[in-house]
Amino acid sequence: MSKVQNVIVLLLVVYAMPSAQESRAKRQRIRAVSVTLYQDEFYNTITGDSYTYIIAVGECTNLDTDWNDQISSLDPGNACIIVYEGQNCKGKNARLMRNSVGINKFSEIELNDAVSSLQTC
16 A cells, blocks of 8 residues: 555544544433423413423423413323422422323313423433
8 A cells, every 4th residue: 555545544544433522422412302381271272372392301390480380281292201390390290191191181180280390201
């Protein structure tokens, strides 16, 4: 191999290797899920608003003041979500998945307009 070919091969090997910073970033990536909250039962957006939160897996998310104690149904996508009556994921709670009882009518789980925080199961 000529010197030019050696340099090209070396450059290809160096370029293909991830940097230490990229490797750390991959390990530290936070997985997250999308959860849509609705002010009204049965995901109704005709009379009420909806808002989509992106929540980190395994971390508690307190609802903004505009949504605190305002939701009546929730679309968890493919995730399992625990909703809590209190801030910081404390107090009365319910575990909800796509077909759970109460997912589209929080009055069935006695948490209508009472949810203040949520997290993944």
